[in-house]
Amino acid sequence: xxxxxxxxxxxxxxxxxxxxxxxxxxxxxxxIAFIADAHLQDIFGEFQDNDxxxxxxxxxxxxxxxxxxxxxxxxxxIFNENYFALISALNDVANRGIKTVxxxxxxxxxxxxxxxxxxxxxxxxFTDTHGMSFFVTTGNHDAVRPFSQDATKTDFLGKDGKExxxxxxxxxxxxxxxxxxxxxxxxxxxxxxxEMTQEMADFGFxxxxxxxxxxxxxSKYNYQDYNYEKALKESSLTRRKYAINNTNVSLPDAxxxxxxxxxxxxxxxxxxxYVPNTNLSGLKENPKDFSxxxxxxxxxxxxxxxxxxxxxxxxxxxxxxxxxxxxxxxYPMVDFNDDASSELKRLFGVNKMQLxxxxxxxxxxxxxxxxxxxxxGGHMHINDTGIRTTEKGNTLFNIQTPSLAxxxxxxxxxxxxxxxEFEVKTIVLDSVRNFNSLFPFYEQxxxxxxxxxxxxxxxxNILNSLNYKDFTAWHLKELVRLRxxxxxxxxxxxxxxxxxxxxxxxxxxxxxxxxxxxxxxNDLTIGxxxxxxxxxxxxxxxxxxxxxxxxxxxxxxxxLKQYQMVCKQLENVDDEKLVLWAKIFQKTLKGQPxxxxxxxxxxxxxxxxxx
Numbered sequence: 001x002x003x004x005x006x007x008x009x010x011x012x013x014x015x016x017x018x019x020x021x022x023x024x025x026x027x028x029x030x031x032i033a034f035i036a037d038a039h040l041q042d043i044f045g046e047f048q049d050n051d052x053x054x055x056x057x058x059x060x061x062x063x064x065x066x067x068x069x070x071x072x073x074x075x076x077x078i079f080n081e082n083y084f085a086l087i088s089a090l091n092d093v094a095n096r097g098i099k100t101v102x103x104x105x106x107x108x109x110x111x112x113x114x115x116x117x118x119x120x121x122x123x124x125x126f127t128d129t130h131g132m133s134f135f136v137t138t139g140n141h142d143a144v145r146p147f148s149q150d151a152t153k154t155d156f157l158g159k160d161g162k163e164x165x166x167x168x169x170x171x172x173x174x175x176x177x178x179x180x181x182x183x184x185x186x187x188x189x190x191x192x193x194x195e196m197t198q199e200m201a202d203f204g205f206x207x208x209x210x211x212x213x214x215x216x217x218x219s220k221y222n223y224q225d226y227n228y229e230k231a232l233k234e235s236s237l238t239r240r241k242y243a244i245n246n247t248n249v250s251l252p253d254a255x256x257x258x259x260x261x262x263x264x265x266x267x268x269x270x271x272x273x274y275v276p277n278t279n280l281s282g283l284k285e286n287p288k289d290f291s292x293x294x295x296x297x298x299x300x301x302x303x304x305x306x307x308x309x310x311x312x313x314x315x316x317x318x319x320x321x322x323x324x325x326x327x328x329x330x331y332p333m334v335d336f337n338d339d340a341s342s343e344l345k346r347l348f349g350v351n352k353m354q355l356x357x358x359x360x361x362x363x364x365x366x367x368x369x370x371x372x373x374x375x376x377g378g379h380m381h382i383n384d385t386g387i388r389t390t391e392k393g394n395t396l397f398n399i400q401t402p403s404l405a406x407x408x409x410x411x412x413x414x415x416x417x418x419x420x421e422f423e424v425k426t427i428v429l430d431s432v433r434n435f436n437s438l439f440p441f442y443e444q445x446x447x448x449x450x451x452x453x454x455x456x457x458x459x460x461n462i463l464n465s466l467n468y469k470d471f472t473a474w475h476l477k478e479l480v481r482l483r484x485x486x487x488x489x490x491x492x493x494x495x496x497x498x499x500x501x502x503x504x505x506x507x508x509x510x511x512x513x514x515x516x517x518x519x520x521x522n523d524l525t526i527g528x529x530x531x532x533x534x535x536x537x538x539x540x541x542x543x544x545x546x547x548x549x550x551x552x553x554x555x556x557x558x559x560l561k562q563y564q565m566v567c568k569q570l571e572n573v574d575d576e577k578l579v580l581w582a583k584i585f586q587k588t589l590k591g592q593p594x595x596x597x598x599x600x601x602x603x604x605x606x607x608x609x610x611x
Contacts, residue, residue, distance in 0.1 A: 030261055032100045033093045034328065034412040036378030037403035038086045039077050039141065041067070041109040042118025043438075050185040055157055055164075059440045068163060069442040070449070071155035073458045073478040076381060078471075079109065081435050082405035085468060087122065088432040089404055089411050094130040098413065100260055101132055103203075104378040104401060105139025105330025108196075110151065114187040116142075116199045123203060135204035137268040138193075138254050139330040139379065140294045145287035146251050146274045147192035156183075157441055161448030192287065193252040194237060204258055204268055207231035212259035216240050217310035223317065242306055249276055249289075255307060257314055264416065265318055267372075269307060269329035273299035295356065296331030296379065297363040308366050315371025324416060327367075328376040331357075334364050334386030334398035337545075340587035347580040352488045354380070364388035368396035373601055374422065375399065376414075381406040383426060383548045385592040387606065395604040399424060400594075407472040408547040408554075420601040423609070426594070428550060432468035439463050456482060473554070476546065480539050489538075493577045498538075502529030505537075505566045509573050522561060529562055537563060537585075544588045549595040560589070 043064045046053075054065035067079040078085075093101060108115045126132045144151075150169040158164025158180045165182040167173055168189035173182060197205045207214040207228055214231050215221070218240050221230050241250040255270040274290035281289055293299075300307060311327070318325040335341050341358050350356070357380065367375070368390045374397050381403035389395040402410040408428055415423040442463060449457045458478055465471035485494060506529050507515060519525060540563070543551040552560065563585060570582035593608035600607070 030100075030264060030416040031096075031098045032102060032264075032266075032326065032414045032416075033096075033098045034102045034104060034376045034399075034401045034414065035086070035089055035093075035404065036104045036330075036376075036401035036411070037077070037106040037139070037381055037405060038089075038103065038119075039079070039082055039106055039109055039403070039405045040086055040115055040119045040122075041065075041079050041083060042115045043080055043083050045114045045118045045187075047114060047185045047187045049187065050183060052183045052185070055159065055441060057438075057440055058444065060437070064438065064441070065166075066157050066438055066441060067153070067155050068157045068445055069458055069462070070445070073462075073475060074483050076479065077403060077405040078475055079405075080438055081432070081468065081471065082409075084434045084437075085404040085409055085429055085432050088429055088468075089427075090122070090126050090132075092427065092429075093411075094126060094132070096413070099130075099132055101126075101134050102266065102328050102376065103134065103136040104328045104376055105137050106141045106378060106403075107136055107139065107200075108142050111142050111144055111191045111196055112151070112188050113191060113195070113199075114185075116191065116196060120199055120202075127202075133210075133260050134202075135258060135260065135266055135268060135328075136200055137204070137329055138196075138270045138272045140272060140292055143193050143196050143272060144190040144292060145192060145290055146272075147285040147287040148195055149190050149192070149287035151188055151190045153188060157445060161444040161446070190287075192285075193254060197237060197252075197254055204256060204266075205254055206235045210260075212262055213257070213265075214259070215257045217242075217253060217255055217306055223321065242304060244276055245303060247276055247280075249280070251290075253304070253307075255310070259323070263323055265314070265323045265325045267311070267314060267325060267327040269311070269327060271296055271300050271304075271307075271329045271331045273303045275299060275303065294379075297333055297359045301360070301362060301366060308370050311367060311372055312370040319371070322419070324419060325372070326374050326376070326414065327372050330377065331359070331379050332377040332384075332386070332398055332400055333359055333367055333372075333375050333396060334388050335359065335361075336380050336382055336384045336386060336400055338384070338587045338591040340584045343580050343584045343587070347493070347577055347584065348488055348490070361388070364396050364398070365390050368394040372396055374599065376401055376412065378403070382546050383408065383410060383550055383594050385594045385597070385606065387592060387604075389604065395601075397599055397606070402426070402547065402550075404429065406546065407469075407476040407543065408550045409468060409472050410547075410550065417598075422599045422601075423597075424599065425596045425609075426550065428469060430467055430469045435468040435471060436463075436465065458482070473543070476542055477539055480542055481535075484542065485538070490577065493581070496575075497534040497578070497581075500534045502532045502537075502562055502566060505529075505534070506562075506569055508569055508578075510569060518565065522565065524558070524562065524565075528558065529566075532559070532562075537566075541585055541588060548591050549593070564589070 043066050053063035123134045152167035154165050156164040156166050164180050166188045168186050209228050237252045243250050253270050256268050258266050272293035376399045378401050383402045384400040386398040401412045410426050410428045413425045462474040540555050567582035567586050570578045596609040598607040
């Protein structure tokens with residue numbers, strides 16, 4: 001009898017150990033790559049209804065459809081070179097042996113057929129060659145409106161360095177005598193949900209036989225009675241709609257939950273919200289009846305409350321079944337300005353610096369209390385980590401993934417160490433093959449702009465970039481010069497700040513003996529402060545805002561120390577704008593770890609790890 005009891009005990013113990021071993025095997029170093037805001041433009045794609053090939057490279061003879069450098073340098077994203085950056089990032093992911101890749105929205109330029117087809121081709125190649133599985137969600141550029149619409153781009157590069165218009169319809173298009181004849185193709189229109197999700201159907205939007213589990217906010221089945229056929233039947237977009245408040249309008253919602261790795265749930269939240277206009281046309285599926293979707297979660301709380309209920313149900317099921325839940329969407333859930341948004345609003349105004357995109361505190365509270373703990377976002381093209389803990393003691397970690405199409409180009413790798421510990425590492429794309437292969441086109445464009453005496457011509461030194469990271473730094477610097485200074489900064493602030501040297505700023509409200517003592521204690525000289533101007537400080541502010549910790553080696557510790565010393569001086573001046581600037585800059589320097597860190601969900605702690 002005693003032997004039988006001992007035998008039963010041993011068997012139970014072996015079962016428990018086996019279960020634990022299997023569970024650990026699932027979690028042990030499972031890795032997921034997050035590549036946000038790729039904004040792919042298929043520069044070598046072919047139109048299906050027009051034989052226009054683009055422009056011919058004067059060096060290689062290869063044709064390409066690219067946007068002008070002028071347009072790139074006044075946009076928050078690069079249009080052309082990120083084609084090579086995406087392929088480089090995917091090759092890097094493949095070389096690391098990572099099989100699961102998430103694209104949190106804005107995977108396309110503007111949801112055009114030619115570009116989404118091109119992305120599908122690239123992802124299929126990596127699926128077939130490396131056995132990767134891709135999971136995407138919607139961004140505001142992937143479905144500009146919920147339904148397809150005609151579109152026009154006026155800034156493609158054409159013959160002799162001139163701008164070339166590409167349009168899906170010439171209706172209402174006004175052309176002057178100096179412009180090239182427009183190229184008309186339906187491949188440049190903006191697809192809506194129906195067409196976009198069908199083209200990207202293999203990448204999470206719809207169930208696959210290889211998935212362990214898949215559902216949507218509208219699914220009628222549960223985990224126990226799940227099967228592929230049932231999921232496929234309920235996956236149609238016609239069954240995945242929500243009603244807009246107080247209207248008869250219903251719009252598609254492409255959210256889904258998928259279990260691609262046994263024990264790991266990926267929650268793809270479609271946070272696109274298209275607010276209907278006051279006066280609807282009455283026409284079915286009229287894209288002009290709706291706004292764009294760039295606001296994000298502030299509008300989710302108003303128009304897509306069903307998502308919060310669904311997240312709560314998913315979170316509860318994940319805990320019950322011992323699943324690891326990782327959420328991703330296009331938009332941030334936490335303030336991405338290192339909690340400096342209040343000062344930014346006071347200095348720049350509520351409609352500047354993309355402040356309308358900052359999520360309200362209610363967003364983090366709603367999703368944290370719904371059970372969400374880890375969320376990967378994009379949209380802002382920045383590297384950042386935000387943490388919020390609610391009154392109920394629930395903590396949400398919001399991880400902002402940088403864009404491949406902006407400074408500093410990078411992606412994130414999540415490693416699941418255990419059910420409660422996660423490592424996040426940011427991988428910078430220093431080198432990208434063929435990143436400068438389009439430069440001969442830009443030489444032609446620059447020569448044309450010089451010939452017409454363009455008064456806002458871009459800096460040709462960008463064509464001397466040594467690598468892709470250097471190229472994106474030049475992109476940001478020109479973006480600051482050509483767009484941000486005039487559109488975001490108060491005129492009176494710039495007039496008094498832009499050309500001041502660091503020495504001028506340091507000496508505000510200080511006497512020479514105080515300055516000498518300050519310099520001596522910090523092992524600096526006044527000459528160090530004479531080497532930079534207010535413009536340099538503004539540019540480095542944007543570098544820090546975009547890349548957080550990643551920008552520190554680029555700026556240098558000595559320069560950062562100088563900025564901190566200047567900020568301490570400016571905090572004591574009578575000029576409110578300078579005081580606000582100092583506070584904003586210092587908060588930007590004191591964000592949460594964002595480069596390489598570990599998350600512990602038991603203690604809700606974030607631990608900085610070595611680069």
